[in-house]
Amino acid sequence: MRSSIIAFALGVGFIQMQENLPAWPLVVGLLVVALLLLFWLGRRQDTIGRAGSTLLCALLGLAWAVLLAEHRLQDYLPAEWEGRDVQIVGVVAALPHAFERGERFEFDVESVDTPGARLPQRIMLSWYHGVLEDEWREKLVLRPGERWRLTVRLKRPHGNANPHGFDYEAWLFERGLRATGYVRPRAVGERLDDFVLRPDYVIERWRERIRRSFFEVLPDAPYGGILAALAIGDEQAIPSDQWRLFRQTGVTHLMSISGLHVTMVAALFAGLSGWLWRRSERLMLFLPAQKAAVAAGWLAAGGYSLLAGFAVPAQRTLYMLTVVALALWSGRNLGASRSLLLALLLVLLLDPWAVLSPGFWLSFAAVGLLFFVATSRVGVARGWRAVLAGWSATQWAVTIGTLPMLLLMFQQFSLVSPAANALAIPLVSFVITPLALLFAVIPWPLLLQGDHWLLSALMHFLEWLAVWPVWQQPAPPLAAALVAVPGVIWLLLPRGFPARWVGLCLLLPMFFWPAPRPAAGDAWVDVLDVGQGLAVVVRTAGHTLLYDTGPLYSAESDAGQRIVVPYLRAQGVEQLDVLIVTHRDKDHSGGVAAVREALPPTRTLSSVAELQPERCVAGQAWEWEGVRFTILHPVDGDYDRRVAKTNNMSCVLRVENAAGSVLLTSDIEARDEQALLARSPALLASDVLLVPHHGSATSSTRAFIAAAGAREVVIPVGYRNRFQHPRPEVVERYGASRLWRTDRDGAVRISLAGGVSLSSYRTAYRRYWHGE
Template identity: 75%
Template sequence: MRSNILAFALGVGLLQLQEALPAWPLLTVWPLVALPLLWPACRRSRWGRVLALLASALFGFSWAALLAAQRLHDRLPAAWEGRDIQVVGVVAALPHGFERGERFAFDVESVETRAAVVPRRIMLSWYHGWLEDEWRDGLQIRPGERWRFTVRLKRPHGNANPLAFDYEAWLFERGLRATGYVRPQAAVERLDDFVVQPAYAIERLRDRLRRSFAAVLGDAAYSGILIALAVGDQQAIPGEQWRLFRQTGVTHLMSISGLHVTMVAALFGALVGCLWRRSERLLLAVPAQKAAIAGGWLAAFAYALLAGFAVPAQRTVYMLTVVALALWSGRHLGASRSLLLALLLVLLLDPWAVLAPGFWLSFAAVALLFFVGTARLGSGRGWRATLAAWGATQWAVTIGTLPLLLLLFQQFSLVSPLANAIAIPLVSFIITPLALLFVVLPWPPLLLVAHALLDFLMSGLDWLAAWPMWEQPAPPLAATLLAVVGVIWLLLPRGFPARWLGLCLLLPAVFWPAARPAHGEAWVEVLDVGQGLAVVVRTAGHSLLYDTGPLFSAESDAGQRIIVPHLRAQGVRRLDTLIVTHRDKDHSGGVVAVEEALPIGRRLSSVPELQPEPCIDGQSWEWDGVRFAILHPVAADYQRQAARSNNMSCVLQVSSAHGSVLLTADIEARDEQALLARGAGRLRSDVLLVPHHGSGTSSTPPFIAAVGAREAIIPVGYRNRFQHPRADVVDRHAASRLWRTDRDGAVRVSLVAAGLSVSAYRNEYRRYWHGQ
């Protein structure tokens, strides 16, 4: 059974790597072929067992494909993107506030615009902005309300960069098949205060509890953490606190995770068992042990619902369900069977769970706890044995999840064992129970005590966060699998010979070197940051960042969300030069996050407030056989007031023996004419970053002809409000092969000895849900 479940999981995972789904006839035939091979009589011979494993994998592949095809069928037609559509539906989940608005899932009940087709569940943003007074006076939304909106939608789309978060996969897993916003000028109407459905009732309860927490705590520094621990609203935690949690390795504790659900089940089960034993009649009806199992499971299920039934909580409930059924029936399935049955249940209900890092980390952590716990059975009693078991558990989880953390996040906290040793008992056994007790018994001192304990904990974490984190490039899959073997070897029971060999197997993943171009070569990566610009240039021993992407909100920018994680994944620990071309927020929005995360050797910019060295035509330098030259602006431009900040954009040319790239930021027609007047010959380049995102104010024919690029890259956001790139500008670049970050994702230019080449991330990493 165990090998068949693993084969089924392998088939499910294989489906998620496909660029396109198999045809419908194959999806219906394959399960019919696979099912007979799973019959017990077919597994008696060696070849029969092999066929059964192949059938299990085929069944998992087909099952995941059938569910995926069903979800893909519910889509927004391309013809209805960006058009006004009037819909009636229900606010399906807890709204999350952001600067000047709210975002929420919306279940569409009917479409009132003739011929329009809209998916059943969508994600909407409502920007109230200047409607502050009206918003407070009655336009606030609550879960379970029925509304009539006029909306504009687009298909799910996210930034596509190597080793980055796949937003489209996140939306697809949650069944959110379109995103959009409520039209601000159109009339909105609340049709019903509450639509009676169990799911909406739970969301309304979560909303009421969130409001009650906010009423007691007000603007307290850590109120968002308590709200997240009670009702699963992680959006309530500020970004600065998330950064602190990542640096100390306690992120898993600050949301409703498997640990918290298990803790609630254990505490409530123990309470039910204790009270049950006090009644002879109840004991005769149902044994106390079974009552405790049922009570613990019900408590876990209720807590998961209160948390919004998020994916980590779902996985824990499924796992507890398997264990509870086994214990209730009196059958001992064993740790491995229980874990694998939970895995089977998760993948049957949610085959896209394998796309989430939390899926791998949670199952790995539980498997490690089972592995270490089994090895230490009968190791003794008393406080010394308890302390030793606790230390072994901390060691196992820390070292055991290391390969996954390096593969998925390229970092881990060196102080994580110490931080978790303090935080786990405090958060799991005191702070979280106090927050949940307030849910049942709304007595304000409970929250005040919990907040005081959080204040104490955060002070300790703030001190631990000063310690450095281990950061490195993402190791390849082979090194990660070797490290997993090393972890298992290292955690074998004491007395097993040569356990130290496990550390040797870990070394390739932990010390995997960063890939760099050879001397005289350069890699130029135009990142997909939406409507903005960020370009990373790497040579054999140096790194340069050209612009820092857009500012998304008061707490989010491209620097922290895209650029810094990308640099960390590529092994860039220092920027030799940072160029911020001009003042516009779509180019300078992430500068603070970049400066806080990395040491920077030299700063060039046309923005005086950044206190840089001004970029001036004539500046040049050479790194590792690659030449860099600033071509614009000239020194005189700083003495007169430019009509637009775009006219001060720093233009950089990167050239080597293998080709050249011209980076133009947001220069406009007058700047192109000035560049031509100062010397058209020096503009000649093989690759051109199209000026100003393909705006009609740039890309004049003489400038394009002078550059003569055979490759042209347009950094542009998907369906942006500026309607970039303009169709006539695209036509002007007809002589070049055209790349667009909204369509192709991150674009990489390789100036290497084998010849100049250009590749796009979406072409190399295409999945069946992309663009759907």
């Protein structure tokens, strides 16, 4: 059974790594044949029968994942209806989340009033309140379960595509959100019904009332959002600076509803129910206390999962607990490994895209490690010393055991995580979270205020620990992480096992694998996909330059913290030698604060005086390992006169070596192109050109394009941006060059090494749900 489940899981995972799905008629035929052969081979107990059954289980997993994926892909937004106004009627399906300028919510589409339009069943909408009349804004309070008539403008799921970045499209696909968009500001929405009676809407309305009660009792409390997140899964209520503290101390998993919380709540209810059940002889005769405790624990886990919005991590844990509960209720001892693998099978049957989530791997790894440590400690003496030793062993196992995945997925881990979790896990799981849930049932203000006091004490402890540094390193290759897995198991073997130091040797490559760098004289130029903005990383053998920092997305989010800094750290960049902020516009300078805080640059060049930089001035030049950098614009006199636009002060950079050259132009416009043609036409000639101003109609004159003569051109642009960049007439002017676009191709790598070559991230990492 174990090998069959593992084979099924491998088949499911194989499909999630594919660019395209096989034809579904072929898959249906394969599924039927595999089932028949599996029934026939199942009677054979020899090696051939077992091997054949294992292979067929892998084919079943593959076929099952394809069928579910094909079904989900059929629910799509046709390309011709992107960016068009559509009037729809539907229901607010989940708890809305407020952001700086409005609210974001999931919406179940019931009907489409616009003739000919076809929409997915569930979409993600944003409603920007800033454009509404004040009187209307006060009346607008979105609540789950309300039926609305709205005019919306939608687009297909799309996210930034960068190495080691978050796959937003996969996240939407797993949750069945097949289009995103916004409510049109000029079309007033109409609330048709205050509440639509459906079980899932009832739960969401209940969650909304609980959230409101939390903030009524703690209106200005600094940690009220954390308590709401622990009770109902509203992670958006936690500010970004608190998330940063949790990452620094390694307790992020505790501050959102995860498998640990669901398991602990189930354990608490099971223990309490079993204790109360044993107090009654009549109840004991009716049903054994152990079975009553199992049932109570499972019901508590299910109720808590629903209260938390039935998020994917909670679902996975509930499925795991269901398997364990059924085994205990039936009186069968399946064993730790069988229980874990049966839970894995159930999760993948219901959610084959779970393998795309880091939480899936971390949760199963943590549970497996706990089983492994518990098994190795069978027969250990009891008492408070044994309990303390068991808790220490558990902390050690989870810390060491999850290291390979944490470094592979996030390239960092907290050095103080064991100390932080030693206090935070029992306090949050057994005191803070249960008190928050108790308040949700019994809304007594003193209960929540006391809970907030306990949380405040824990937060002060975490702030004290946060002064210690976080271990950060380049992303190790998959091979190094796989080698580390047996090293972890070897290290966690019982004391007295010979040569446990071998496990440490297997872990070392993962920690000290060198980051890839260009050879001496070569250069890598990476145009990151930051949406409608610009961020370019230039690396030589020993130096790194960052050209712009990407856009500001909101008051609490920017490309610096979300994309640029994680990318630099994953690539092993520990020192930023030069930062160039080309001009003031927020789509180029929005991430500068996050970049300067994380990787303080040795030298800053910019036309923005507030940054207190060294001015970028035409004629500045330097050389790193045979790669020459030259500033071409603006000239010194431009700083002394008022320019028409901030775009006219954009710093233009030429990167050149023996292999070729790249011209980075930021947002220069036609007048700046003319000035460059007049001053230094020879320096404009390049192999690769970063298209000025995202391909706007105010740039890319024919004379400038001819002077550059680039064989390859890259347009940094956001998907279906409101400026309609790049303009069709501009794209036509570049017809003689090969065109790359970050909205279509993702991050673009320009390699100046023995020639000029370009590659795109979406080509290398394409998955079947991308663009669908």
